Amino acid sequence: MAREKSAGNGRLEEALANLIQSQAAMMQNQTAMMQNHTAMMQTQTAFLARISEIDARMVEVERINVARLAELERINAERFARIDERFARIDERFAQIDARFAQIEAILIEHNRILQGLPDAVRDKIGFKAPGS
Numbered sequence: 001m002a003r004e005k006s007a008g009n010g011r012l013e014e015a016l017a018n019l020i021q022s023q024a025a026m027m028q029n030q031t032a033m034m035q036n037h038t039a040m041m042q043t044q045t046a047f048l049a050r051i052s053e054i055d056a057r058m059v060e061v062e063r064i065n066v067a068r069l070a071e072l073e074r075i076n077a078e079r080f081a082r083i084d085e086r087f088a089r090i091d092e093r094f095a096q097i098d099a100r101f102a103q104i105e106a107i108l109i110e111h112n113r114i115l116q117g118l119p120d121a122v123r124d125k126i127g128f129k130a131p132g133s
Contacts, residue, residue: 123130
């Protein structure tokens with residue numbers, strides 16, 4: 001019977017040894033997991049800091065873009081105002097040209113009327129009478 005106890009004790013000792021070995025492995029795994037968790041937290045902190053930095057840069061870029069857009073709008077407004085002034089002067093000049101052409105046309109019509117009556121006036125002046133009149 002002493003042998004049976006020792007055989008049974010051997011299995012119990014083997015089981016205890018396996019349990020101790022498993023606990024040691026579990027402790028190592030738990031330590032590794034905590035180290036990985038710490039590294040992940042550091043990475044996440046760095047990532048969040050980077051996101052914050054990018055957000056700050058985006059705000060600054062947006063501020064700069066708004067300022068540039070306002071400046072471009074101001075410049076364009078000035079350019080369009082100058083263009084509108086120039087077109088107004090051109091329109092005024094065309095109106096003057098149209099008025100002068102109307103005067104010239106009236107003068108040409110009057111001269112044409114005078115020239116059409118000139119042959120009869122010359123005949124009358126020199127006393128020429130058409131035969132049969």
